[in-house]
Amino acid sequence: MIPDNRLEDRRLLLGVMGAAGIAAFARSANAGQLSPPPGPIKPTPGPEPRTPLSDETTPGDATAHFVISQPGSYYLQRSLTGSAVTRSAIRIAADNVTIDLNGFSIAADSTGIPGVLTFQTEPVEGLVIRNGTIRSWGGYVTLNPLFNSVFEDLRIIGPYAGNLEAAAQHCRFSRILVDSTGEVGISTLSDCIVEDC
Numbered sequence: 001m002i003p004d005n006r007l008e009d010r011r012l013l014l015g016v017m018g019a020a021g022i023a024a025f026a027r028s029a030n031a032g033q034l035s036p037p038p039g040p041i042k043p044t045p046g047p048e049p050r051t052p053l054s055d056e057t058t059p060g061d062a063t064a065h066f067v068i069s070q071p072g073s074y075y076l077q078r079s080l081t082g083s084a085v086t087r088s089a090i091r092i093a094a095d096n097v098t099i100d101l102n103g104f105s106i107a108a109d110s111t112g113i114p115g116v117l118t119f120q121t122e123p124v125e126g127l128v129i130r131n132g133t134i135r136s137w138g139g140y141v142t143l144n145p146l147f148n149s150v151f152e153d154l155r156i157i158g159p160y161a162g163n164l165e166a167a168a169q170h171c172r173f174s175r176i177l178v179d180s181t182g183e184v185g186i187s188t189l190s191d192c193i194v195e196d197c
Contacts, residue, residue: 050074155179
């Protein structure tokens with residue numbers, strides 16, 4: 001049997017060691033301040049929801065550098081330079097397509113066929129083209145017929161006979177600069193809005 005005085009000593013020793021152990025654990029477990037730093041916290045960027053115009057995602061053919069055959073949102077990753085004599089830049093073969101030129105340009109090494117075409121015999125609907133420059137490509141857009149579509153924030157530069165020619169109905173043309181010696185700047189059919197051009 002342990003004498004009372006030795007039992008008290010052992011209890012005191014365990015108490016001191018326990019307090020020191022708890023203090024050491026608290027120091028080692030300190031991971032920094034719990035309050036967030038001041039200022040806005042940027043969200044983690046997610047994947048790009050749009051489809052890039054490229055040889056892999058929108059492969060071209062004998063008529064166009066890129067062919068869009070599915071509805072969706074598309075964008076340029078770089079400026080496109082090509083021959084306008086043999087092929088257009090982009091052929092649109094679907095409804096509900098948005099093309100963001102992303103501030104880049106579609107430029108040709110010579111004048112020829114239009115830069116953006118549809119070869120569909122059925123009406124095209126829900127097309128949006130925005131935010132870029134079309135230069136020296138024989139023409140910008142020839143879309144026939146076209147409904148419920150938008151063209152905005154575009155620069156069309158070059159010696160075209162027709163710049164933005166569309167058999168367009170219920171469409172909007174906004175903030176488009178046309179710098180050309182051609183005969184037609186922007187042409188539409190009925191119930192369209194042309195503003196700030």
